Amino acid sequence: MCNVEGLPLRQGKPRPLPSTDPLPIYLDYNATTPLCDEAWEAMVSVRSSWGNPSSSHPYGLAAKFALEEARRKISDAIHAETPESIVFTSGGTEANNLAIIGGTSAVHERDPTRFRVIATTVEHPAVEEVVKFLQLPNPLQKEESGLVTHRFPVDVTTGCVNPDQWRQLLLQLPGGPRSVALVSVMHANNEIGSVNPIRELVQLVKELCGAEVLFHTDAAQSIGKVPVDVSSLRVDFLSICSHKFYGPKGVGALYVREGVPLQNILFGAGHERGIRPGTENVMQVTGMAVALHIACNNLSENANRMQATRDELLHVIEEELVKVGMRYVANSDIRYSLPNTLNIALYKEDRAGHPRYISAQRLIYSVGNQVCMSAGSACHSSAQEVEVSTPLKSVGVDLPRAIGTLRLSTGRGTSVEEVRRAARIIVRHAAQQFGDV
Incomplete structure (x- = not known):
């Protein structure tokens, strides 16, 4: 459990001021983490x-x-x-x-x-x-x-x-x-x-x-x-x-x-x-x-937990994408990646078989009160100009694919149930960009 300025937290995520809405699922741990109780x-x-x-x-x-x-x-x-x-x-x-x-x-x-x-x-x-x-x-x-x-x-x-x-x-x-x-x-x-x-x-x-x-x-x-x-x-x-x-x-x-x-x-x-x-x-x-x-x-235990939730997140996203006729492409090989990090672009093929990528920024706005995630480095998230980040450029990602890219990162308090729910929310809102509910 963690604590920030005396406010109660749940599963390592900040609880805002009292509200009838459920807490958003936090999947942006590479941007920042909540302060742990012990600290x-x-x-x-x-x-x-x-x-x-x-x-x-x-x-x-x-x-x-x-x-x-x-x-x-x-x-x-x-x-x-x-x-x-x-x-x-x-x-x-x-x-x-x-x-x-x-x-x-x-x-x-x-x-x-x-x-x-x-x-x-x-x-x-x-x-x-x-x-x-x-x-x-x-x-x-x-x-x-x-x-x-x-x-x-x-x-x-x-x-x-x-x-x-x-x-x-x-x-x-x-x-x-x-x-x-x-x-x-x-x-x-x-x-x-x-x-x-x-x-x-x-x-x-x-x-x-x-x-x-x-x-x-x-x-x-x-x-x-x-x-x-x-x-x-x-x-x-x-x-x-x-x-x-x-x-x-x-x-x-x-x-x-x-x-x-x-x-x-x-x-x-x-x-x-x-x-x-x-x-x-x-x-x-x-x-x-x-x-x-x-x-x-507690490195080994925490890394294993983060990897398990990261892998389950990807698994459910893939399952849900199939249901709505969509796909994903990974921008990095998870075998060489941090155990908690997922960087993927979501798309749907047109009649000619060409990928039509989602707008990750639109998706983030549409699910903002349900899932917290990033379209790229948090240091660039407020930029109005759209350009490919240098890490994505370095692995051959072009502009359309970069626009459709999500960065999802789990934490040591992330639960399997949360990532399953988040995956369904993400895919449902992504499909809406193509008129598929």
């Missing part, structure tokens, strides 16, 4: 530790103790070398900025011959926009950054990085692979759910580019769904986003491997070992630590 209770328990963690009096020391206990829990959960490897941030976006800008700057300053930054074509905007920024002129010094950025593709059939393909691309770089400063590859994609072979990629990148190159992964979507163990992954940086694993919003962390160079990108006092200035939010950090501990400790 809320832990946050409430540290209300008395309201001192500044940098102060040396009893109130400050109590806050410092709570802060360091949270750091230790997070370190243990991801198997970091030491608690000092964890730097607290305001969320996953800031963690990505710190790793990519701070890491690249540190390497490039030490060795100007390392000036290339590589990312995949399927990164979340929290990485993609940072990589774009690196090539902009310095607004203060009015000079070019001297950095060059590259987007390497993923396998069109799986949505995952193909290490053999990347080996060839790295070897073909002008100046060779030793010109690379930093590589960023997301652990799991938020839209199509593809999970990348991070450990194998780290080994490849370090082999070709040298030990000095830094490797960052955004683990916002993977924590709580697949194993996240930095001692096994061997990454230099790993971004953590609390609200994706039933923790509070507005807080995150960056794992920094011991001995890795990193420049701060914010300026102020010497908090977080001088890497991230600003008084730490002890209450939010405490909630994140407890939520992460639960997500990692």
